[in-house]
Amino acid sequence: MTDPEGLTEETARLNIDNDVTTTVDAAQTAAQQPAPVIVGNKRLWDITRQFREASSSLPTGRLIKDQNFTLFESVGALEIMDPKMDSGFLAPGETLYDTYDVLQELLPEEVIGIMDQIMCYEMAWHQGYPLSQTLFTSHYIDRLLWPEPKSLEDAQFDRQSTSNLAGKPMLRILRAYCIGLIKCCDLVIELILRSHYFEEEDFSTHTYNRDLFRRVELDNILPTLGEASDLVDQLAANENISRQQKDLIQAISDRIFLRRTVLIAFDSILLNKRKPEWSPVSNLVSAILDSHPLGKPVSQAFSQKIQRRLTSTVPPRPVVDLEFDEAMKLMKQLSDDCTAAYDVFQCISEGPEPLRSFLFAFSARKPEPLPYARSCVSEGVLARVELHFVDLFRKDLELLVLPDSVVLDPINWTIEAPLSSTPNPRYEMAQLIDSFTSKALPDFGGYMDFWRALTSNRCRLRRQLTHVILGLDELQREAEDMDSMLETFVDDADSNMEEPLFRWAYHQKLRVMQWIVQLGFELDVYLTDELAGMYWVLVSITRLRINILRTIFSFAEARHQIMSNSNMDGSNPRLKQVQKTIDFCRAQLALCEGTEALAEALYTLYTHLHYLHLLPNVASTEPYYDPTLRYEARMKPFLTLQEGFIMEMFGKWNSVIQPFGDFDRPDEDMSAKADGLCDIVETTARVARTAFSNLKGMGPAKMGAERIEHAWLADVNGHLASTIATQLSVSYLRTAIRKRKIRDVILEIPEPGKRHHGWWILPKISIKSS
Amino acid sequence: MTPVMENIELIPPDPHTGLIYAQYEVAKEETYLDPIRAMISKDLSEPYSIYVYRYFLNQWPQLCFMALDEKPPHPIRAVIVSKLEHHRSGTYRGYIAMLATSSTHRRRGIGSHLVSLVISAMQARGADEVVLETETSNSASLKLYERLGFLRSKRLHRYYLNGSTAFRLLLYLREGAGTRILGGISLPEKVRVEKK
Known part of the structure; x- marks a missing residue:
């Protein structure tokens, strides 16, 4: 006003x-x-x-209370005169800021100590802590960045004194190192901001109004680091220095070289997709770990109180302390993950399955990749224009449901809209596929969201996939109408599968549902007394998937037969396309059949263990325990889907988790059933083992996993080992039952990280020796 | 001084614990707020401002309960703080914000009793569900809630300021909570079965 x-x-x-x-x-x-x-x-x-x-x-x-005063605001509110909240509160005799002489020349061992501490804060920042609690506690960094320097030359520890670093080689080296570090932070933030990430949860991009040399090009930063290297070389060239001094200089040299390597690597992924060179990092990390004890910590060079100048509204928060060993482990991990991440650029051009395999394997890496490495992957997937997704989507349709089909013939897209009223089938087909693609791609939870989800952290991945299935469910509805329209344009019915779009959407939905359930096991979301039920759900989903895959497989095989009979040889590209579908279905079927069988084995095993009272049924006697409500809560992501079996189980869930009546008062003689139940577990585990062995025999190529061969093999071996462990467990259980030693059974449920495969939670059964 | 306990049906869990349970009252803020804060902030790396406590205690005093020593002056041994609101998902959602038991009184079922009191109070007010978060490494807390029937609905990466990961725990109190957003459960019009 x-x-x-x-x-x-x-x-x-x-x-x-x-x-x-x-x-x-x-x-x-x-x-x-x-x-x-x-x-x-x-x-x-x-x-x-x-x-x-x-x-x-x-x-x-x-x-x-003001109506607009929310919980969020109350959490952000400060209490004056509370030392933990009032950023201006001073204890008697305490000063607002710590004083530290940034112009005092340092000893080489002190420079090493400061650089190593900076490295600890840098890696803590990479883990997700804010700059204010990490790197910005450094007096040196603070002085370089505030007040905002107008140029790189302006970034000095003390801008008042002119020739302030003359005759102080150690400070000049430290300044160059800090400048390199600050530019590293800038490049990291730039990439992360372009990716799919969640502020604070994944990473904190806040710079507290400090400009981290955004406008300074790498070519202007590198000479500064080069000068530092020259200084180090000069010092090393002095013949009069001791062995000990030589080691110190070498240690500083290694640290500058590491900074330079990381800086160039961070820069290259942003520019022209040049392959970042991370290979020197591994050796440097071990050398730096070795020379770390030479350094002398300078704790006064860092102060928590600098936070007071960064933000006035948030109280100073505790500085994040990371052990040096841990920091270097993270640096090594960052370099490994970023090297692996670069493969995404190849995968995206190889098609949807290679990309999917790669992204899933990358997100499953243990320890979980740092946010920056995930952003490198994100850069490969998401920084592309939408056109790539259109292409990817068509390839996805082609692989599963439309191999060598007239529907996806590129010629269709070259035909102009007919002027007469007679429709041109090819033109119409292209229109239909375009319309289906546009429905599948951009919507909330759509095809693009699926790829985006695969670049998020593992916890988010599970939750985001629950949005993706809603989009796929909607697409599945749309697909039915589109399929019937498509049918009217395709005259050669034999060479085209029935309801291709519906089948594609439905299969993709089931596949994502399967992952959601499996990630639940991996992330330890299910309680022990839910395991039987959740493996039952997994059986149900995979069974539906197997049905679709078998239909597609038979169609493709028949098609292949006809084509081969018409004298097409194996090198014919059309035949190869159909062969690719056959291969893919075969590998997926092996994986699904193994999954279905092992899930059934575990459903049976856990149910059996409940009747034997070997598993805690923690809440069943509590007043708030209600199986139907629990089922509803657990199935929440699936409740609104047009998925029959989920709804049918409402009110019948007890018959799934307690098939023979109450665990304490079964309807049948459970001792008479015991052997039979063990038989089922054994048989199904054997079926699973055969299926996973078949898959292993097929190799990674059929699934498009050649690029991640090691990860693929480890995955398949994890499945295989799980079947073997299940067989072992049930044999112990059978022995215990036969010898009437159920009371002596020791049962362990391994935590995440201690399993053969994150998706298979296997009860470890042993018998107490008497 | 014995706190007023009208309108609340209290079931003493175990006479041997020597505790009495009471609902918080805004009028007694001077007596209780400081000890409540002291007890809760003991386990926190970064403190909540008084506004956070008042946000809950003054708006939902009926959903905050204390376990007091039966001996005068009735010091607080445990406390639970919660709220009940309409959530954007469409549910009437109870949320347990804080639960703390003094270190001298743990492993006696006091926390469980407080949670039960809160759930009953929420249920009486028509709550659809109760949720809360707890650190994935806090096995005592997980056990307490899971024994009462809570499920883990989500794993939340780096949920807390100190960087630790949490589980969201969930308990449904009424049928239809999972699909409230659609106005209750409706069966799909048509269930598709893949053609053989």
Whole structure:
């Protein structure tokens, strides 16, 4: 609101005890006031008396809450004079800032100590902690960045003194190192901001209004680091220095070289997709770990109190301390993960399955890749224009349901809209596929969201996939109508599968549902007494998938037969396309059949263990325990899907998890059933073992996993080992039952990280030796 | 001083614990707020401001319970703080914000009893569900809630300021909570079965 006098703000001044002045927006109260005091462009009213009168009528403890004061704001609120919250609160004798002489020349061992501490903070920042609690606690970094330097030359530890670092080689080296580091942070933030990430949860990009040399090109930073290297070389060239001094200089040299390597690597992924060179990092990390004890920590060079200048509204928070060994382990991991991440650029051009295999394997890496490495992957997938997704999507359709089909013939897209009323089938097909693609791609939870989800952290991945299935469910509905339209344009029915679009969407949905359930096992989301039920759900989903895959497989095989009979040889590209579908289905079927069988084995085994009272059924006697409500809560992501078996189980869930009646009072003689149940476990585990062995025999190529061969093999071996462990467990159980030693059974459920495969939680059964 | 306990049906869990349970009252803020804060902030790396406590205690005093020593002056031994609101998912959602037991009184089922009191109070007010978060490494807390029937609905990466990961725990109190957003459960119009 602007008034004729040019006063832009109307405020009331509240005068408490004559010395504390608070300015509050109180235009309404002010309106009743006689004459405002004019200060600058503000009109001020004194409302102290009214405030006192109003507040005196309130009893203590009566809280006046503004409707807009949310929980979020209450969490962000500060309490004055509380040392943990009031950033200006000082203990008796405490100063607001720590003083530290940044121009005091350092010893080489001190420079090493400071660089190593910086490395600890840098890696803590990479883990997700804010700069304020990590790197920005350094006096040196603070001085370089504030006030904002106008140029790189302006970034000095002390801008007042002119030739401040003359004759101080150690400080000059440290300055160059810090400048390199700051540019590293800038490049990291730039890439992460372009990727699919969640602020604070994944990473903190906040720079507290500090410019991290965003406008300074790498070519201007590198010479500074080069000068530092030259200085080090000069020092090393001195023949009079001791062995010990030589080691110190070498240690500094290694640290500068590491900084330079990382800086160039961070820069190259942003520029022209040049392959980042991470290979020197591994050796440097071990050399730096070895020379770390030579350094001398300079704790005064860092201060938590710098936070006071970074932000005035948030209290100083504890500095994040990371052990040096841990920091270097993370640096090594970062370099390994970023090297692996670069393969994504190849995968995306190889097609949807190679990309899917790669992304899944990358996200499953243990320890979980750092946010920066995930952003490198994200850069490969998401920084592409939508056209690539259209292409990817068509290839996805082609592989599963439309191999060598007229529907996807590129010629269709070259045909112009017919002028006559007779439709051109090829033109119409292209229109239909375009329309289906546009429905599949951009919507919330759509095809692009699926790829985006695969670049998020593992916990998010599971949750984001629950949105993706909603989109796929919708697509599946749309697909039915589109399929019937498509059918009218395709005259050669034999060479095209029935309902291709519906089958594609339905299969993709089931596949994602399967992952959601499997990630639940991996992330330890299911309680022990839910395991049987969740393996039952997994059986149900894979069974549906197997049905679709078998239909597609038979179609493709028949098609292949006809083509081969018509004298097409194996090198014919059309035949190869159909062969690719056959191969893919065969590998997926082996994986699904193995999964279905092992899930059935575990469903049976866990159910059996419940009847033997070997598993805790923690909550069943509690007043709030209700199997139907529990089922509803667990199946929440699936409840709105057009998926028959999920809904059918409502109210019948007990018959799944307690098939022979109450665990304490079974309807049948469980001792008579024991052997039979063990038989089922054994048989199904054997079926699973055969299926996974078959898959292993096929090799990674059929699934498009050649690029991640090691990860693929480890995955398949994990499945295989799980079948063997299941067979072993059930044999122990059988022995215990036969010898009537159930009371001596020791049962362990391994935690995540201690399993053969994250998706298979196997009860480890042994018998107490008497 | 014995706290007023009207309108609350209290079931003493075990006479040997020597505790009485009471609902929080805004009028007694001067007596209780500081000890409640002290007890809860003991386990926190970064403190909550008084506004956080008042946000809950003044709006939902009926959903905050204390376990007090039966001996005068009835010091607080455990406390639970929660709220009940309509959530954007469409559910009427109870949320347990804080639960703390003094270190001298742990492993006696006091926390479980407080949670039960809160769930009953929420249920009486028509809550669809109760949720909360707890660190994945806090096995005592996980056990407490899971024994009462809570499920882990989500794993939340780096949920807390200190970087640790949490589980969201969930308990449904009424049928239809999972699909409330659609106005109750509706069967799909047509269930597709893949053609053989």
